[in-house]
Amino acid sequence: MKRLEQSGFSLIETLVAMAVLAVSATAILSATETHTHTVSAVTERTLARWIAQNSLVVLEQGRQAEATVQMGRGEWQVRVARSDTVDPDLQRVDIAVARLSAANVVLARLTGFVDVTREAVE
Known part of the structure; x- marks a missing residue:
């Protein structure tokens, strides 16, 4: 018999x-x-950066930046710290943006300079 x-x-x-x-x-x-x-x-991080840039533009226009911003399915906390510079007409502005639900985790930081004479005129 043969095996298959x-x-x-x-x-x-x-x-x-x-x-x-x-x-x-x-x-x-x-x-x-x-x-x-x-x-x-x-x-x-991109959304946080956009919010920081928008806040800086608002400050450059002489308006007050909002402390809480709604963008991209969430709420964001915006912290603005101003400090004087050598030039009395300029202020340094440091902006930190974090999710409102995790305010201690800063996702974007932005530093800019604001013309304080412009704010006084408007």
């Missing part, structure tokens, strides 16, 4: 292939999660 050759994969080969696929899928999922977190963090 078996074709196909054995159970061990199939289990090894499935283990390799599981490890690969886990690595891909982890990389995707890290990428998503990084994109989210960059988005938050």
Whole structure:
């Protein structure tokens, strides 16, 4: 009697292939999660930077910057610190922006200079 050759994969080969696929899928999922977190963090910092720049423009126009701003599905806290410079017509303005829910984590800082004579005229 002649023995037929078996074709196909054995159970061990199939289990090894499935283990390799599981490890690969886990690595891909982890990389995707890290990428998503990084994109989210960059988005938050970009929004915070825009808010800081907008606040500086408001101050340059002689108006008062808002302490709380609504932008991008959230509320942001804007802290403005003014200090005098050597030039009596200019003030240094330091702006810090954070999420209102995490006010101790500053996501953007911006320093600018405001013409105080412009504020006095308007």
